Amino acid sequence: MLRLADIDALAVDALLACHGLVLERVADGAPIPGSYWGEPEAGVIGNTVYARADTPVHSLLHESSHLIVLPRERRARVHTDASDSxxxxxxxxxxxxxxxxxxxxxxxxxxxxxxxxxxxxxxxxxxxxxxxxxxxxxxxxxxxxxxxxxxxxx
Incomplete structure (x- = not known):
């Protein structure tokens, strides 16, 4: 399974920035804020996606996509659970x-x-x-x- 550490970090930053999102890298072993599934899965709070080096890429993209599909006014209120349908x-x-x-x-x-x-x-x-x-x-x-x-x- 591909992890954040396995891919080009600048490409991830650029992709998220295109959608008004920020990737916040979490230190190895530290809790991941806003993680719905628990570590090492990505987390979301507002316009920020949280991930560690061991976060699976599919999780990073899934949580990022949750924020992308939301209208901007709903994004600001997101904490951990971003889906409603x-x-x-x-x-x-x-x-x-x-x-x-x-x-x-x-x-x-x-x-x-x-x-x-x-x-x-x-x-x-x-x-x-x-x-x-x-x-x-x-x-x-x-x-x-x-x-x-x-x-x-x-």
Whole structure:
């Protein structure tokens, strides 16, 4: 499983900055603020994503995507739990896969493998099957809000 320490830190900072987010690196062994799943999973508070070197990249992108899909006024109030609907959660999962292509050495293929290894569950049995065959609603939700880069088609 890819961890934050395994990828280009500047690329992560640039990707998050494009969406008005900041990555706050947490010291090794320190608690991760705003982590819903517990350490080493990423955390969110406001416009900040918290992660340690051992945080999985899929977690970093998932929590970042939660903030990206929120209207700015809701972002400011987020602490730990950023989702309030199934549609928003599905859009978050879809967006994290798309965003993986912006990180050198990650990409959607690797991210989907890591999502499966972590235990994301989808009706069709795998992240890839969901992304390619069952995510029309998530794609539409993101497109409706102008959050879907043109390169995101499966």
């Amino acid at each position: 199934v549609a928003e959660e599905d859009a978050t999962c879809y967006l994290q896969i798309v965003l993986a292509d912006a990180l050198p050495g990650v990409g959607r293929e690797r991210l989907m493998q890591d999502m499966d290894a972590w235990g994301y569950s989808f009706r069709l049995g795998s992240t890839r099957a969901w992304f390619e065959s069952d995510a029309e609603d998530a794609r539409a939700w993101l497109a409706e809000r102008g959050l879907l880069p043109s390169l995101s088609s499966p």
